Amino acid sequence: MQKDGRTMLVDGDSIVYASAARGYSSLKLGDERVLVSFSLNELERRLQGHFFRVHRSYLVNLRYVRELVPDFRGALVLVMNDRQRSRVEVSRRHARELRRRLGV
Template identity: 30%
Template sequence: MNRIMKKQTLLIVDKDCLFRKQLIEELKQNDYPAVIWECSNGLEAIRYINTLQPDVIFLDVKLPGINGFEVLDRTEHSPFVVLTSDCSTYAAKAFEYDAIDYLLKPLTKKRLQTSLQKLGNQSEIVLNSFSKQSTVYPRRILVEKGNRLTSIQVSHITHLKADKDYTWIYTLNNESFLSNYGIGKLMHKLDPHQFLRIHRSYIVNLDYIQELYRDINRFFLTLSNNVEINVGRNYLPSVKELIF
């Protein structure tokens, strides 16, 4: 886990004391660089998250009192989240909350290592977004159109949307182009002062953000071309930096 550069604050929320102890032991064996806290129910979790503002939480879906999803709905701080459960029932819903991973019990070393790798990769993306201050970014790019490459202005790109290992690029005049690059790689090619990742599947051009609004427990951005995009929990702090 050398990818993560600093010691993090990690919170484990689970009603099962034995599971918490096992997870803590496995994290230590993997040399995960974190100060680890633990609690056993949803109300405690809300207090810990709001007070500690942890970088990472391992959060059980089935908690006494209020469940893991309700905990995420009630907290403003948005850490990286690994949801845990003894069944796969809530896996799809987990990714609606931008969970980094969905970890099934009983815990296995191999599966936990996969989760830690995903956490490391996500942390690396966030860190890289701050390392581009002196990079020169292109004003125009070449994109595929039929059997040719056509030139478009980067400033005319309104947003980008991930499509598995590919990415759709959308422009002001309602054109769309499919790139062979994944959205993470394209983010590295774009000026971070101009483009902001607001979801694991979306990047937007700051010039075309029209509105930010909250609908129940989720935030949405509206672009000037009437495109509406859900803001991922892990990316919400970056969006809130735009609020004055």
């Protein structure tokens, strides 16, 4: 991450989720959002393990998932375990694999 002309390293465990943002990605870190120059595809390659692509626009840290809420369209919405209780959309295509990964 670039900040004030410096390169800052981000611990993957501090990332709640990443979202696509016009050629960049936005990282949700606790109470802070930062833009990084990596695409979600690149972040997905770099952040393996407990990260899962739940939507073409979202990559989540499974350790921060608090709730799975069914959507009226057959998809899911994740409520994340951050102070804002952020909500992240899960596509129907990824819902089954997400449930399997979470053991529910």
